[in-house]
Amino acid sequence: MKNQMHIVSLIYSTGLHPASWRLEHSKIDEIGQITYQQEIAKIAERGCLDAIFLADGQYISQENTGHLSYFLEPITTLTAISQITKHIGLIATLSSTFYDPYNAARLIGSLDHISHGRAGINIVTSQFDNEARNHSMTQLPPLNERYKKAEEFVHVLKQLWQSFDSHALINDRKSGRGIEWSLVNEINHEGDYFKVKGPINLPSSPQIYPVLCQAGTSIPGRDFASKAVDMIFSVAWNKADAKRFLKDIEKRTEQLNKSEGRPLILPGLTVYVADTMEEAKERMAALDSFIDVNDKIKQIEQSIGQSVEGWDFDAVVPPLPSFDKLPTKVVSKARYEAIRNTIETESLTLRELAQRVSTWMGHKTIVGDPITVADMMQEWFEEECCDGFTLMPPTYPDMFEAFIDKVIPILQERGLFRKAYTGTTLRENLQCVVE
Numbered sequence: 001m002k003n004q005m006h007i008v009s010l011i012y013s014t015g016l017h018p019a020s021w022r023l024e025h026s027k028i029d030e031i032g033q034i035t036y037q038q039e040i041a042k043i044a045e046r047g048c049l050d051a052i053f054l055a056d057g058q059y060i061s062q063e064n065t066g067h068l069s070y071f072l073e074p075i076t077t078l079t080a081i082s083q084i085t086k087h088i089g090l091i092a093t094l095s096s097t098f099y100d101p102y103n104a105a106r107l108i109g110s111l112d113h114i115s116h117g118r119a120g121i122n123i124v125t126s127q128f129d130n131e132a133r134n135h136s137m138t139q140l141p142p143l144n145e146r147y148k149k150a151e152e153f154v155h156v157l158k159q160l161w162q163s164f165d166s167h168a169l170i171n172d173r174k175s176g177r178g179i180e181w182s183l184v185n186e187i188n189h190e191g192d193y194f195k196v197k198g199p200i201n202l203p204s205s206p207q208i209y210p211v212l213c214q215a216g217t218s219i220p221g222r223d224f225a226s227k228a229v230d231m232i233f234s235v236a237w238n239k240a241d242a243k244r245f246l247k248d249i250e251k252r253t254e255q256l257n258k259s260e261g262r263p264l265i266l267p268g269l270t271v272y273v274a275d276t277m278e279e280a281k282e283r284m285a286a287l288d289s290f291i292d293v294n295d296k297i298k299q300i301e302q303s304i305g306q307s308v309e310g311w312d313f314d315a316v317v318p319p320l321p322s323f324d325k326l327p328t329k330v331v332s333k334a335r336y337e338a339i340r341n342t343i344e345t346e347s348l349t350l351r352e353l354a355q356r357v358s359t360w361m362g363h364k365t366i367v368g369d370p371i372t373v374a375d376m377m378q379e380w381f382e383e384e385c386c387d388g389f390t391l392m393p394p395t396y397p398d399m400f401e402a403f404i405d406k407v408i409p410i411l412q413e414r415g416l417f418r419k420a421y422t423g424t425t426l427r428e429n430l431q432c433v434v435e
């Protein structure tokens with residue numbers, strides 16, 4: 001394990017709390033302005049975070065939050081952010097189910113050039129049939145198949161990124177020799193999902209391979225991540241979950257005999273931080289008060305695949321069946337498992353579960369003063385539960401700014417987090433070797 005943790009922040013609308021937009025001072029009217037996104041990126045860079053990453057979806061969600069979650073497209077947005085930042089990594093979410101690898105390689109390769117080596121992609125396989133319907137499909141292909149396609153997608157990206165060595169650019173005005181063609185080669189890829197001749201029409205970028213990430217915890221997702229990516233944005237509610245996941249990825253990577261070892265693992269972390277514990281709790285309660293109790297119940301039912309009608313609000317929730325025995329399909333296995341584990345280990349009442357589930361994606365949540373937050377992060381890191389965290393601030397920019405200005409300095413003082421950027425590329429800052 002490393003001496004210092006890595007921290008990446010997920011940027012999503014006005015924050016990860018579904019009611020974040022309803023706060024009086026929220027920036028909901030600004031989420032489509034690039035200056036709003038740029039401000040957040042500057043705050044992240046002030047805290048020396050490894051990277052920001054932009055979530056993305058391929059449809060307009062008409063779900064229960066009542067507000068617009070996605071506005072600007074991530075790669076375009078990050079390109080604009082690259083112009084007002086110098087060091088921070090820029091990770092765009094991109095769906096291998098819908099993107100074509102040639103276009104994706106050019107887009108991310110271009111971002112890597114424009115940002116001087118700070119680009120990354122969070123490769124997702126997408127989650128909703130509503131997304132598929134915007135891409136000439138009636139529904140999403142099964143999970144296994146989506147991840148098989150993702151694997152081939154990454155294989156093609158890597159080949160394309162190597163197909164035009166930037167040393168091929170001679171630009172000798174006198175002789176008239178511009179390109180050394182022996183360094184530009186076709187890839188002639190023919191697989192199950194893609195046929196790509198290559199070479200790419202973009203010289204190799206500073207990182208050659210922009211940093212590759214994956215988000216999720218399903219078994220096909222883990223297989224894919226162990227083989228193909230540098231960093232995983234995972235889900236872990238407690239230390240035991242996190243350790244189990246890390247060990248599993250370690251085992252999978254060992255079986256592959258990968259010389260560079262396993263990918264970095266950064267579980268999601270939601271932090272409500274204020275100067276005092278009371279204030280932090282108040283901030284969380286203020287957000288939670290927007291959530292209607294019926295919505296909370298609906299969300300529980302959707303997440304656990306069964307009705308809770310007749311359950312007593314103040315009685316401990318009964319144990320849930322294993323995922324394979326569920327009679328109804330639920331959207332996310334990871335979320336189901338997180339809830340099931342929590343019920344088993346914490347004996348929550350329905351009221352407590354409702355409070356958790358309505359605002360929570362199964363990620364570790366810390367509520368407290370800056371020292372409490374730093375202590376818990378240190379504990380997870382030093383007990384080898386993870387390599388750092390994917391910060392999921394409940395509100396942007398205020399809770400995020402509080403984290404950067406109050407928690408980061410404590411981690412820095414303890415030697416657990418960098419005080420300045422040492423590398424020039426994202427890969428260097430993450431210390432991820434290229435195969």
Ligand SMILES: Cc1cc2nc3c(=O)[nH]c(=O)nc-3n(C[C@H](O)[C@H](O)[C@H](O)COP(=O)(O)O)c2cc1C
Binds near residue numbers: 054055123125221222
């Ligand atoms: C931290 C985190 C961020 C994610 N961001 C996105 C996203 O922006 N877009 C998306 O379509 N899916 C996103 N996902 C969903 C995953 O890509 C994946 O579809 C989901 O976790 C279910 O996959 P699994 O069954 O492998 O866990 C995210 C998941 C996690 C854990």
